Amino acid sequence: MSDFSRIAKLAKRLAIERMFSMRMYIMLPILVLFIPGMAWGFSDPDIVLPGGHQPENAMEVLFYASLGVVFGATVCAVLLSYDSVSRERASGVLELRLSQPMPRSHQALSIALGAWKAILIPTWVLLLLSLVIVRYRMGEWISAVDFIVYFVSTALILLWYVLFTLMASSFTREQATSISFGIGMWFLFTFLWALVTTMVAFASGVAIGQENDASWIMLEGALDLLSPNGVYHHLLESRLPQIDRGIASWQSWGMALVWTVVPFWVFIRRMNRVIP
Amino acid sequence: MLRMEYAGYRHSIYSPRLLQPWHTRPGPGVFSAELSLYEGTILGLVGPNGAGKTTLLRLLAGILPLQKGKICAGEEQEPISSQELRMKVGHMPEQVRWQGKKSVQQALLELGEMRHADQNHIEQLLKLVGLQSRMSSPLNELSQGMRQRLTLAAALLGSPRILLLDEPLNGLDPVASEAFVLLLRKLTQKGVSIVISSHRVDGLVGLIDRLALMHQGQILAEGTMDDVARDLGLKNKTEMRGKGQMPEFTKYSFKKEDVELRADNGSWHAVINKPQPELLIELLNDGHSLTEWKIRQPNVIEMLCAATGLSIEDVGLEVTSSATIPLRKFGGEEE
Numbered sequence: 201m202s203d204f205s206r207i208a209k210l211a212k213r214l215a216i217e218r219m220f221s222m223r224m225y226i227m228l229p230i231l232v233l234f235i236p237g238m239a240w241g242f243s244d245p246d247i248v249l250p251g252g253h254q255p256e257n258a259m260e261v262l263f264y265a266s267l268g269v270v271f272g273a274t275v276c277a278v279l280l281s282y283d284s285v286s287r288e289r290a291s292g293v294l295e296l297r298l299s300q301p302m303p304r305s306h307q308a309l310s311i312a313l314g315a316w317k318a319i320l321i322p323t324w325v326l327l328l329l330s331l332v333i334v335r336y337r338m339g340e341w342i343s344a345v346d347f348i349v350y351f352v353s354t355a356l357i358l359l360w361y362v363l364f365t366l367m368a369s370s371f372t373r374e375q376a377t378s379i380s381f382g383i384g385m386w387f388l389f390t391f392l393w394a395l396v397t398t399m400v401a402f403a404s405g406v407a408i409g410q411e412n413d414a415s416w417i418m419l420e421g422a423l424d425l426l427s428p429n430g431v432y433h434h435l436l437e438s439r440l441p442q443i444d445r446g447i448a449s450w451q452s453w454g455m456a457l458v459w460t461v462v463p464f465w466v467f468i469r470r471m472n473r474v475i476p
Numbered sequence: 477m478l479r480m481e482y483a484g485y486r487h488s489i490y491s492p493r494l495l496q497p498w499h500t501r502p503g504p505g506v507f508s509a510e511l512s513l514y515e516g517t518i519l520g521l522v523g524p525n526g527a528g529k530t531t532l533l534r535l536l537a538g539i540l541p542l543q544k545g546k547i548c549a550g551e552e553q554e555p556i557s558s559q560e561l562r563m564k565v566g567h568m569p570e571q572v573r574w575q576g577k578k579s580v581q582q583a584l585l586e587l588g589e590m591r592h593a594d595q596n597h598i599e600q601l602l603k604l605v606g607l608q609s610r611m612s613s614p615l616n617e618l619s620q621g622m623r624q625r626l627t628l629a630a631a632l633l634g635s636p637r638i639l640l641l642d643e644p645l646n647g648l649d650p651v652a653s654e655a656f657v658l659l660l661r662k663l664t665q666k667g668v669s670i671v672i673s674s675h676r677v678d679g680l681v682g683l684i685d686r687l688a689l690m691h692q693g694q695i696l697a698e699g700t701m702d703d704v705a706r707d708l709g710l711k712n713k714t715e716m717r718g719k720g721q722m723p724e725f726t727k728y729s730f731k732k733e734d735v736e737l738r739a740d741n742g743s744w745h746a747v748i749n750k751p752q753p754e755l756l757i758e759l760l761n762d763g764h765s766l767t768e769w770k771i772r773q774p775n776v777i778e779m780l781c782a783a784t785g786l787s788i789e790d791v792g793l794e795v796t797s798s799a800t801i802p803l804r805k806f807g808g809e810e811e
Contacts, residue, residue: 210589217578292572296630299537299567299588301559307590475487476539476569 206302206311214314218280219321227276231326234272238265239330254440258331258340262350263436265330269354270390270429273323277361278382281315285369285474286378293475303435308471312464316362320355327354346439353435356456360428361386363463370470389427397423414446421445425455477550477669478536478564478638479513483645484544485535487764508545513638513669516662520680520793521673522776523690529673532690533640536671537567566636570643572627574615580626581613584633591634601629606655619649628656639663639670655759657683677776687776690784701773708782710774714748714755717768721758722746743767 216226233426235306241247241266242264248254255261297307327350335341342350361382388396397420401408410416426448434452437443481551486505493499506528513519523531534540537548538561538563546555549564574583584598602608605625624647631639645653660670661681674680688698696698697704704713705711722744725735736747750756751771759766774782781788 206589210586213582213586213589217576217582221577290573292569293574295534295539295569296567296572296627297590298539299562299565299569299631300587301562301634302590303559409634467556476534 203306205257205268207306210307210310211313211317214311214322215283215317217402218315218318221280223279224318227279228322231268231272231322233278234268235265235326236268236329236333238268239282239333240326240337241265245337249396251272258334258338258342259346259350259439260423260442261334261338262330262342262346263433263440265334265438266350266354266432269323269357270432273354273358274361274390274429275383275386276323277315278318278365278379279388281362281365282369282379282382283375284311284315284366285471286375289373289474289476290375292476294324294474295455298474298476304472304474305468308468312359312363312366312467315366316355316359319358319362323354323358324351327351328367349435349439353432353456356435356460357428357432360459362465363460363467365465366472369466370467370474389416389429393423393427393429400415418446421447428459431455477515478513478625479548479550479557480536480545481548482545483509483511483529483532483535483542485540485542487531504528505693506535507697509693511536511688511698513697515637516664516667517685518664518670518672518682519686519688520677520776521671521688521690522677522780523678524780527690528693529690530642531644531693532695533567533671533673536561536638537565537640538562540565542804557633563634564636565638566631566633566639568627568639568641568644571646572623572630574618574623574626576615579612579614580607580618583615583626584629587630588633590803593633593741598629598633599630599636604632604659605629621649621652624648625652628659637668639668639671641670643674644783645674662720677780678728681776687779689776689780691780692783697779701779704779704783705774708774708779710778710782711749711786711802712751712771714750714752714775715768715770715772716756716757716759717743717745718766719743719763720765723764725763728755728758749786 238375239262242255244256249264255264276460285294288297300307304327322389331342331347364385365378365382368385369375369378372378372381398408400423401416404419406415406419407413408416421434425432431452434445434447435456437445437447438449438452482505482803484505486502487509489503491499491501500525504526509532511519521532523529531540535542538558541558543703547561548554549556560759568600576583578586578601579600580602581595584593584601585595588594588598599608599611602611605628607622607625607629610622613626615623615626624644628641629639629715630645637705644656648656660672664670672680672684684701686698686700687704689696689704698705699707719742722739723739723746725746726732730748734749756769777788
């Protein structure tokens, strides 16, 4: 059996264990309400968004519905993965794992892939359901490229949150610390990032919150590259020509790469050094 | 089979400073440990709490990296890689708290993925440790003893040639302990080398072939029980019990310090620090009533006390200091 298939098999076991865990059963209704629920709401033909705006096409509806991913699926990613390492460390199972001949980096990869798949699969299923809802309500499918970008971007944002939480889980000895870090980080990027943006704008002398002010839009767009949620929206916006925040598509994908590679590297490095 | 030469590892202890809150300093660990494991033998690793037994086992299991020294396989001079080491070694950590809804079999299959162990092998292992009837039971439903057995099964995954057991008798009832000992004997007959770390020395006597005494991160003495006793200058002892009046041992030309006496409810117990077979006849001729008489080897606790130079109370109660520990090597020079 090759190393890759061993990693994949182990990841599958870990994913199944988490996907059918009690916490997933608790979170599933939340995901259903947030993801297909938002798609249903935003695809209403009579919907009027703030500023009198109405979504023009199916991709734009799904862009707005991606708030369900940002608010619901990411926190579920945190809650599913916060104890992936810390619980095993506390129970002594980690010591047994680390005494196996499988390299630690491979073990780290399988833990990350397992936790990621556990949230990714249900989220993707619900996204597919959202596509069907939008088709039903608007009579329109999104293009194949939009489909790929939408699903890959969603997969990436979930991976980032999983990796941040796993890092915390591998550094902390208490699961409470790990979950506090995960939720704190989710809170920062989901709710407090606007405050960070405002403070930077104030310090830079940019007029705050002026929707028609190009410098504010540019600054907000640039700072969003430093937040996983912001990068996620940049990736989706790359398929919406009507939105321009001064960030090129390659910049968004470049930052997506950075947000993927750096936490992966830190997590694997940490797992290579972790003491049970 | 496996040689550990001058192995050293010190744990990092957080020692925050004003400008360096992340600052660490070296703490307790293992110092210049030399140990050889032989095929088909059981080595008892004995020491008080905090002696460094678990750290030493983790070094042997390839879980902790060596900071000094090396571990070599067989007669080779080149150190073995940690992955090769983990391939050879099965490790049973102390007190694994298996929990969750997954079954016993699933838990082992998950670990088995890392060692290329198939389902058939896992079923055999579960049978070997007496958990075949619990194969489908959720981990949450296992008793402490069953968890210990499951941990042993996990350590036996991949049929390792070296088995490291950290406090394996904890939580086992007497019958399970006996079965466990029999299982270990079977494994040694197959050539498996076993290291058992324990602070319950009474459970080790009669089981181990070799002994390593640890204290404050150092291996103070290592060898067969006879070798260790001889190296420590300990002789066999004469132990006796009797009823009625306690003999006046000074009359038999013993010094007071050579004899330990205890008396209660009309019976008495005496231990003489040397073998005295002729004393039996003398005591009987003088009309003393003896109920038990034996010449025995020094026990492990006596060896540990002799090796550390501490009393039983001191060995038992001492908490390892994280300060610099002077190295003392038995039979050699101080470092």
